[in-house]
Amino acid sequence: MTDKVQFELVSPAKLLLSEEVEMVVVPGGEGDFGVLPGHTPMLTTVRPGVIDIYENDKVVKSIFVVGGFAEVSEERCAVLAEEAIAVEDLNRDDAESRLQKANDALTAADNDIAKQVAERELLAAEAMVAACGA
């Protein structure tokens, strides 16, 4: 068994990242989880939040992702994200204006699906603001 995990981050438009990492922490739908080599195969949802990539027990890269899925196998971890932005590229003003917009959309939502979408957007925006502060 190797001591590295093949981590892949994919957005609808392209393959963003594909590299060998020591450990990666993914914000799962039911709580954060870390992936080390030999992880149980698993399929899970990903909530808006920050993915941390560890190298020598230190975070070397943090990426903010919105919504998606993670597919984990013993030697691989693939995250499908709708949006992915490196944390250092996040902008607090953008995040806050997005939060504002999401709030407006939620008030304006007049059917179930629009409401669902607005709620999801609100969560994404909140996570984005939180990621900026961190």
Place this chain on the structure above:
Amino acid sequence: MPNLKDLKIRIDSVKSTQKITSAMKMVAAAKLRKAQMSAESARPYAERMEAMVGALAKSFDGVDGAPELLAGNGKDDNHLIVLVASDRGLCGGFNANIGRFARNKIAELQNAGKSVKVLCIGRKGRDQVRRQFGDTILDTMENLTKNGAIYSDADDIALRIRTMFEEGEIDVCTVIYNKFVSAIAQEVTPLQVIPFAVDQVETAEEETQDGDLKALYEYEPSEEDILEELLPRNLSVQIFRAMLESFASEQGARMAAMDNATRNAGEMIDGLTLTYNRARQAAITSELIEIISGAEAL
């Protein structure tokens, strides 16, 4: 005898047309390369998504209570056709082919007593359907594929389709688009997205995984919950993919059409130049004869 001046004017006009078509060909070739690249880079996401849906769908095979986006709502009375075409013409049979296919499909469904609605992506698709089935067109979205497809647009369209599905306005949704085969070949392809046809993806899955997938994965949260999240997103991805493929096909078709046009213009110029030279020679000859016979008369 054709007038020399008129011929000259015609030759010039054909030449300037040729310049335009050859420039368009170059532009299409450059855009094609870009479109091909973006279609290729979108592939990993779509493939993994398909693998996941395939794995999950298997566990719902024949089981009641599967999500409606996957299993359908048991009816097929109301059809929605999403017609992905281009905004601009001058791309050969690209829009005509897909338009013909769509019209046949609409007629077929209507003859079977189903109600049909059409959502057009791209102005030219609407133009193709409007005359015969104008009342079926719900809406037309323009300028979406001007500079290549954008995922958020696909997402918006998917949301709209989902809303209609959940409100019971439609039962079945099919995307018709031009599949990119090669730079010179496109294929009109219908793709059923609601209910999602799983057998399209299962074959690919079986090649990569040999064990039973259900036993292979742990699901967190439950399979139902993941599938519920996954299916709407899968719809967006399928539409996004159709848009990307269609855009690449459009550029390919335009490149081929403009290549032809440039060649035809070249042939025309050759023909006209020949006529022009003959006419010029004939004019000189007759002038000479006039001078000589004038001199002889003296």
